[in-house]
Amino acid sequence: MSWSSYVKDVTSILDDKVKRLGIERTVNHYEEDIVKILGEYPETLELAKEVRKIREEALDKNAYLVDRLESKCKKVGIDFYYAKSPSDVLRYIGDLIGGGKTVVKSKSMVSEEVGLRKYLEDLGTEVWETDLGEFILQLADDTPMHIVTPSIHYSKERVAEIFSRKFGKRFDPNDVEGMVRFFSSFMRRKYFESDFGIIGSNSLGVEEPASLLIHNEGNITLTYNTPDKIVVLTDIFKLVPSVKDSIKIALVTSRYAGYRIAGYYDVIFYKSLVERGKDVHLVLLDGGRKKILEEREFTEAALCIKCGACMYKCTVYQLIGGVFGGPAYPSGIGTIIASFLHGVENLVPSLYTCLLDGRCVEACPIDIDIPSMIVKLRAYYISRASSRYNG
């Protein structure tokens, strides 16, 4: 990667009217919706403050929670695997699933981060994204533009075109419902053929180990209910002491993601999966996150609950979408996190694209001071790279 390929990406999205319109439409809706939602549920603001506290305390004792989760998982009878790096994740899940299988998976940023789908496909296993937005990206061989609404840069015309090409029959762009119906029935077949289901977690309560997942399409429920073997792939930041904490986090996350109430909030107790005869594997990724906990100046970034509010509100994001930020984790907050996952020297363009205007902070339920951290991160980068710039 070099500056010129970054500048090319920036220019090409600035000039792509369809993509820009898609982003603009979503962003405008969001800006209107969030005002209404917070007006209707003013208690969300208080709850958000409480969530910040929950997250702070959980991060303070992250190492303890990881150990605790391991022993709880053993007790419940599921496999626990602590992955230091993305390649550990790939190796473990690759060995587990192997080739020639069918996998259904729900949207998960960690799987995006480690490149799981591609890896399994290369092993000769079929992997299907069960979230419609992700499914479109999968067919188009593209990457997500937003952490909650990954394919906002696709118009219905583009989707109809992609569907038509992939499935060899004509789809009418004006019949969105028809396309959704096709997708559902296509996916239903895949669920029943599947050997493995892969899910993530919006939050993970440790005491009675359970993942909480927010979704709107009902797809996740099928992803962990239909196959016999389940992989829960998530990261160490997601751990909180109890399910009660997860529920609070989920409410704040979905409200700030722009939903009055999401379609589904699934609390999946691993114990009940085991009791129903399922083979469950929990893969917990560090992948550089511990470093964020050690670098105290940047630890605040780890409080993020990934609601995506700051992205919708970001001035730069509104213009160039996910080109700004880390892979799989756009915008200013994504730049900070990704700097520790992939090395700050690889995030230089986004680090210097941030305008520091602070719209993100105003949007963030957790009140994370993103611009101040971006400035500190520039200094952090420069002090590490000083030999390149002096003399």
Added chain:
Amino acid sequence: MLMNSSYRLPESILIVRDNILKKMHPLGLSTSECGSWCIDGPKDTILYSGCLYSTMEIVYSKEALLHLVTSSPDKKLTPKLARMFMGLGPLYKMVVSKKDGKIYEIPRKALEVLKQMGMEVGCLKEEPYVGVLLYELGFHNEFKEYVNRVYQLFKKYGVKRIITLDPHTYELLKYVYPKYIMDYDLEILNILDIVIQGLRDGRLTIGGASKDLKYVFHDPCHYSKSRYRKIIEEPRKVMNSLGLRTVESRKSGETSMCCGGPIETYFSMLARRVAEARYKDLVSTGADKIVVTCPICLSSFLTVSKDESKIVDLIELIYEGLER
């Protein structure tokens, strides 16, 4: 840590750093060029422009020239050539010689307003640049050294109190400098507070604005979304006192939007797109005039609009209000 990435900081960022360290200014202006707007000289209390108005006047009026170097971070100009355009080489005079213009005049007008209020206010004929780029671009070791030099200059001239005009200088002097300077004891005042106080106690009377025009205020980020002190109502109060007819933009106060200025130094192509988006937004309110209170915003919108009468700094309005 092993740096294995092929990214390098854009050349223009390094030039800016070197210029500030060598000449105390991002484009190589001297302190006396920065202070050329000042006629009276120092007093206990000074009005300090941070050299931002002179700087943004150059950025605005020499925009086409600077754009050659700053438009995009992947500019492949050789460092030598780039440096020529940005204040270090033989083209130096061409770039930096600008001692008039809409933005340039603002500190003088502000000083006039303060004098009208009966205040004893001086200014520095040798005015140092405030250092905001060193800070924001991440050169924090250099920033520390630099602001101590600036502080020494203030001390040399016996300055005790500083009145600032713009959000960046205010934020840095009031909230950031103290973290980098031992025993920092300057009192930092914001001209908006002084104007409001003057209006309240009658030392300042302004007004008589035409009712035919509609004005929209563009909140600067470092006021409306400041982590230290949010300044949102103050400029609006002043606009009310002027008797202006005002409208609000869809993105105002805490949700206001950036003008693009912060990345102007190395990615002016994208900065321009931000400015255009914001400008469109402001114009869509139906306002005839856009009111700003930051020289960077002013320069950004002037570059997009090309119509110098469409955008006004709040200081200009107050100054005009004096004469009525």
